[in-house]
Amino acid sequence: MDNRPIGIFDSGVGGISIWKEIRSKLPSEDTLYLADSRNAPYGEKAPGQILDLSIKNTEWLLDKGCKLIVVACNTATTNAIDHLRAHYPVPFIGIEPAIKPAALGSTSGKVGVLATKGTLSSALFHSTSRNHASHIEILEQEGRGLVELIEQGKAHSEDTRKLIRQYVQPMVAAGIDHLVLGCTHYPHLIPVLKEELPEGIRIIDCGEAVARQTFRILEEHNLLSSEKDRTIHQFYSNADHKLLSRFLEGVSGDVRVTYLDF
Numbered sequence: 001m002d003n004r005p006i007g008i009f010d011s012g013v014g015g016i017s018i019w020k021e022i023r024s025k026l027p028s029e030d031t032l033y034l035a036d037s038r039n040a041p042y043g044e045k046a047p048g049q050i051l052d053l054s055i056k057n058t059e060w061l062l063d064k065g066c067k068l069i070v071v072a073c074n075t076a077t078t079n080a081i082d083h084l085r086a087h088y089p090v091p092f093i094g095i096e097p098a099i100k101p102a103a104l105g106s107t108s109g110k111v112g113v114l115a116t117k118g119t120l121s122s123a124l125f126h127s128t129s130r131n132h133a134s135h136i137e138i139l140e141q142e143g144r145g146l147v148e149l150i151e152q153g154k155a156h157s158e159d160t161r162k163l164i165r166q167y168v169q170p171m172v173a174a175g176i177d178h179l180v181l182g183c184t185h186y187p188h189l190i191p192v193l194k195e196e197l198p199e200g201i202r203i204i205d206c207g208e209a210v211a212r213q214t215f216r217i218l219e220e221h222n223l224l225s226s227e228k229d230r231t232i233h234q235f236y237s238n239a240d241h242k243l244l245s246r247f248l249e250g251v252s253g254d255v256r257v258t259y260l261d262f
Contacts, residue, residue: 001226005030005234006214006223007066009057010039012151012239014185015072016247018207019093022070023233025211026218028225030232032064036262038237041147042075043116043183050118054080057087060262067223070183070214073117078122091217096128097182098206103133105202106178110141112171115182116147125182139174141167147185153243155188164189164196172198181205188247236260 006022008015012035019033034057042050054076061069070093071077085092098117101113111133119125120140129138149160157250168179179201181187185222187205194203218224232254237244241259248255 002223003225004065004067005032005232006108006218007032007034007059007061007064007069007073009034009036009054009069009076010072010184011042011053011076012037012185013149013237013244013247014147014150014183014188015070015185016244017187018070018072018210019204019233020146020251021211022214025208025215026161026225028227028231029218030225031231031234032061032063032066033105033235034061034260034262035235035237035239035244037151037237037243038262040151040239041116041185042073042203043147045118046119047079050076050079051083054084058084062088062090064247066090068093068214068218068221070210072210074183075122077117078119078124082181091223093214093217094209095184095206095210096124097180098204098209099128099138099180100132102178102180102202102204103136106136108175109135110137110174110176111244112141112168112176112179113182114141114143114179115169117142117144119182123187139171139176141171142169143183146189147183150185150188151239151243153246156192160189161192161196164192168193168196172201178202178204230254232256234258236262238262
């Protein structure tokens with residue numbers, strides 16, 4: 001048993017969608033979440049910058065005593081996780097678009113992927129597509145501007161709705177039956193996406209799969225926490241921590257949100 005916290009980092013509030021799945025799957029675990037909102041979005045940055053930020057985030061979480069780190073950002077996973085696994089002693093859980101379940105479930109043979117530039121251009125994305133979806137057509141769409149709007153607290157704004165409409169309508173017209181969300185910020189857009197997409201199109205994100213993998217790795221390494229009634233969930237943001245608090249409204253338990261000059 002290991003009662004140290006699970007560490008999670010993302011380029012802002014996007015990874016809250018992952019955190020909620022982890023908390024649901026692992027209710028006895030403490031967590032420590034780092035929102036690097038000051039540097040969002042990672043998807044527009046050069047690979048070297050993404051690696052440097054991921055190293056900085058990792059070392060901060062390790063200094064806080066985290067036993068495992070979830071890289072709750074598709075772009076950071078695709079550009080940095082191999083380096084992190086090679087250079088640090090804790091297990092790392094990465095994020096990648098859920099192309100495999102979409103490809104397996106598709107009957108039209110066409111799947112849409114909404115993701116950042118950094119994810120769509122990565123070697124990991126292309127190898128995943130090649131290995132699991134070679135028999136279907138993948139329609140890629142860069143979600144330019146969406147992360148910035150979410151980080152500004154405008155996930156349900158008319159500006160966001162206009163961008164979503166612009167991005168998904170061509171994929172709908174092409175006949176997709178699944179839309180894969182390739183950025184952890186994008187699940188916050190699901191209410192708007194459901195209004196803009198026909199009923200028959202299934203939206204898929206990776207949150208539940210990441211939570212299952214986190215449980216498996218903790219169990220495999222004998223790192224699961226002892227069962228306890230009270231857990232502590234600490235959130236740090238280097239930008240508007242009030243926005244982070246809004247994304248956590250209604251969450252029960254000991255939840256602490258702090259501004260971090262980082």
